[in-house]
Amino acid sequence: MGDVRVRTLVVRCPDWSVYAAQPGPSDPLVVVRANRVVACSMAARSAGVEVGLRRREAQRRCPEVKVVGYDPGRDLRAFERVAACLDEITPGVEITSPGMLSFGTRGPSRYFGGDEPLGEKVLDAVRTALDGRWPAYVGIADGFFSALRASHQAQVDAREAMVVPVGCSDEFLASHPTSSLLEVLDVADLVDVWVRLGLSNLGLVSQLSTGDISARFGPTGLAAHRVARGFDLRPLDLQIPEEDLSVSMEFEDPLDRVDRGVFAAKALAEQLNSRLSELGVGCTRVQVYARTQGGEELSRQWRHEGTLSDVALAQRVRWQLDGWLSPSSGARSVSPAPSSGLVCLSLTPLEVQPDSGRQLGFWGGESRIDERVSRAIVRLQSQLGTQAVRLVQIRGARDPAQRVHQSPAEPDGRLGDSCPVDAPWPGQVPSPAPAVVFEEPLRVLVLDEAGREVGVSGRGELSAAPAVIERPGCARRALIGWAGPWLAQERWWDNQSQRRRVRFQVIDDRNEAMLLCVEGGLWWLEAAYQ
């Protein structure tokens, strides 16, 4: 499953949307998305506005607040300049979301002589790009989530950077609140439940066993649990294409306008996606490369929580080109500013995954249930009732009969209360398991050669060899083989409810096999090997 903790450096600029909206230094400003505040400026904060408030409430608390709509394009365009300033330090800068970027530290850390010097270098570069107008915090730790938390810790400690020593991320994460998971996973309900159960920090969460988490909270819980323990979360069916699947375009007449570049990018994106969809995959991480006539190059990696559509790919090219080709105000980029038009544009898929509906993505706590199946489940449950549609799991259990469980399917992949199916016998009859298990055992007669009913002693000894089986509504069949007894005494400690059952396998003269059970002197047909 990829239990990986890659040592990662995270740069986090808090409330980036506010910076991108470019308020004056003392303007109170809030960025609003779906009527809720998602970011606010210092001035707004000091007036009592917080992230999460409804717009009306924010305006009530701070009447002169400026309200700006959420615009990820604007945010990413602005952030591209920050990312660009780190190109000298490492080629693998990955923009996770506006205001947050990360990269693996292995190479750069070695080059600059350690994590601390690397952090310093990064802060220097970022400060230059921001012209000192906005704070940035650096965190270095094992794994993206730990590094992110480290950047938060730095802010809390009024420092600019925090390095968590190698191997200490578990300890470091333990005291962080469970709600911190919400920054990277869309698991509000789950966090709510965990907090109410008393799991107030990540240390307590990580102490639960994965078996318990999986059984009780399903795939969503498992994902959150992994992140809480500091593991990198990648879509479980991530593939890194070995073959070169990149697509590129060369322009005889260098493109000197961003929108021409974007037009070309859209065509490239369509080409790439149709190639990938022939293979049944979509791209989750892409490298966009551009080169000018003068030889300047810009390469940037983008990750997406689902697969990148044509539009999404073209958008990222736009943001990248915007940040690079357009004259920027204020911030200076370290990358050589282009001196001439674009002559080459290429898209390279770096990570792909099967493109069939919702997958477990880093940003979504969604399950792996195919979207079509999910919709069908919802539809059927509304018509037939929740219990009528069930998913199956095999759970680890001492008792093989308890292993197969059915649970009502929840559309988000969580499972309702499960119950064991299938095998009423407590795992004593060896495999193979019977293909048909009757919901209600059927009364049968088992006779010996003389036509008398075969009796069974308490220890499973037969009074005579079984020779004939009579099923109601069926012809008599001769028995040509039998095996057993398998004794199963349930609840032996309780005289009232104790049940003593003895089981036998039999085959008839057509070589059809059945599982019989004797209880209280009566024979029952429990299952058939059809």
Next chain:
Amino acid sequence: MAVSLADITTLSRLAESVLPVPEPFVDLLPSGGLVRGAMLATAGPVAQSLAMALVGPLTQMGSWCAVVGLEELGLLAASELGVELGRVLVVDEADPTRWPATVDALLDAVEVVLVRAPSQLSAATASRLVARARGRGSVLMQVGSSGSLWPQSPDFTISARSLAWDGIGFGHGHLRARHVEVEVVGRRVGGPARHGSIWLPGPDGAISRR
């Protein structure tokens, strides 16, 4: 971690027109597998095991399988025969008036739908479901059909009889492996019935040629 183009291709077998089946069945079925859009039936005294065996590989490859109204189907046996239980949806048959709509919705959503032929299926309903399967590229499989309860005959019918069980004696041993003789007939077979000798399951639990 890197995979070759060939491996990426396996991810997309879902896009192919024939869904994979266990190896011993490949020569027996028309087109060597479960053709998308087909309607087939499993019959005879081994019908349930045949059905479960046939859907094993495709669920392993990522396709989903829905089971409607087959409450007695042994899921542990399914798992032993190679079905990936994590991609099985079990739906109650509920009342007969809802059955066609239920199957219709499932044919829309999953690759294979296992049903028990209900009695008195009208020609109109049957054609609609067959058309839905064809249109969506899903497979409709009647399990344990007894007689012609469907107005249309399936593309093919696969049945088997149990030739022998290994492992069980007269008062000793236990059922260990079964030798079956499979027969495939139908209009899509394009010729006389095909026969094959198969372990279902074999001594090691696997499905193999005998």
